[in-house]
Amino acid sequence: MRFSKLFGKTSRQTPAEVESISHRLLLRAGMIAQTASGIYSYLPLGWRVLKKIEQIIREEINKTGGQELMLPVLQPFQLWQQSGRYISFGESLFTLKDRKEHDLVLGPTHEEVITELVHRYVQSYRDLPLLLYQIQTKFRDEPRPRGGLLRVREFIMKDLYSFDITEDGLDESYKKMAQAYKNIYTRLDLPVLMVEADSGAIGGKESHEFMLITDSGEDEVIYCSSCGYTANAEKAQFAKAKINTEDMLPLEEVSTPGTKTIEEVASFIGVPANQTLKAVFYSADGEFTFVVIRGDMEVNETKLRNALKCSELRLATDSEVNEVGIVAGFASPVGIKGIRVIADDSITQGSNFVVGANKMGYHFRNANYPRDFRVDLTTDIALAHAGYDCSKCGNKLSSARGIEVGHIFKLGTFLSEKLGAISLNSEGILQPIIMGCYGIGIGRLLAAIIEQSHDDKGIIWPLSVAPYQACLCSLCMDNSVVASASEDVYQKLKREGIEVLYDNRNESAGVKFNDADLLGIPLRLTLSPRTLKKQSIEIKWRAEKEFQLLPLDNIASTVKTLLGKKANLLK
């Protein structure tokens, strides 16, 4: 490719508000262009990278026996009613009507469609297991697109769906995919962590996310460096230390004027925060919910949502709190009636807690569950933090930020039941097919690679996905000797099958070098009057500082060998 003909321009500047590194570099390099919020066009360079990532994924998935197919973007809304998931997807579902006023959705994912399809073609366990996948554009009306390609509303995703007749089969499919994902990240030169995850709107039981650890990540990962436990903070468990196991004392009302926060109450009364109970109020699918947790912890809204099996969860507004007659700042489950109360199991770890008295300016001392109050449900709804104890081994947990670059789920049978995907098992009995689903966002992966691999000059693509393997920088293009030598080298490189971007523009050395760096092309070849005098060409790896001169003779095969060696090194 001749740089002079390339569509898309590099630029020195991007809008000041563009924060994320990948977003800025993708824009500056002319790889993507924004069309609307969370909607991007891929320009030729960006598209080449995307196709390469896609191909790597395709190869690794094919190795596991996955079969690629193509599914519709337009899906009948009725299918989503049948699965019930139009509720959990809620507003992020893009919907439209056709001319006959039939409701359609732009597929945010394709479990419904594929399950219905499998239902038609599979009647026997002999047809299973199946690993079916697609690499397609999906649509989700995200509340807030952000970070360029990191979070968008229209995105290309590889999604694989597994169909098994036994739980063991599902486990095996799941393992295969986990391994395929690890292979993919290795080929992309990305250090990715597999972490336990919540399954969210997709539904299902066991689930793992693949996290690229980087400070710019939007997720928090909790991990234990001692036993290897890793989980998304939404999901992470921890050991809730049992404190203060003294005998129960009688409930006692104390005046605590002006103490609204846990810190204020605790220090006013002279107890540590972990000897208080905190009250938090939520609206869960419209139902007012009173949540109690030990004062030293915070509520994990994901766990709470799962415990309540609700889809919409938000903090209750002040007026909602007032309406049910709760005195904010002095609320407690003691004496509360007619309101659903959910408690974290930490309230059983300890005794003689300080709680509100449901009366302005007063708290109780020595509240004990279940002696002094009742709750509707006690379960783990606490948010894990770095510094807490690991529930597996007892050592201290740590935390890090990460970008979710893959997510796999054991779905089980809820979709196949809803959509009627049943099959005869080996005993001749009809049963729902057991499903799993396995997604990788390709555009996000592209952005994640940049977040992980760049410097102040620009992108540093791994050789495996770089838009071009080499960039031929020809200095002094109006020197006819240089021009013809460059053209000659360019043709030879192409003939050798090397993907080369030939910078034939009439630009100064600085411009060409900076653009080559910005675009992140792994190998740079420089041809100039200076190198020509020595019948040589200069080469430099993007990721390295040193450069060297190579003889012009057989340059194409030399470069081919170098690239081959580099590629092998990465394997």
Next chain:
RNA sequence: CGGGGUGUAGCGCAGUGGGUAGCGCGCAUGGUUUGGGACCAUGAGGUCGGAGGUUCGAAUCCUCUCACCCCGACCA
């Protein structure tokens, strides 16, 4: 949806006591240059996001609206 912010030339930005719209980059033409974003000259390019209003006169003041960015609740 809550909070913060921005819309002026292809891109990045200036521009309010209301009066002829500017700078840098880029672009075009000619010339000089060529190892880390060169220089000179000339030139093209804008209904100042949109609608309404105030005014003799609005990028500037008022009202409404749309779009986009950033921070929070959601996800590949």
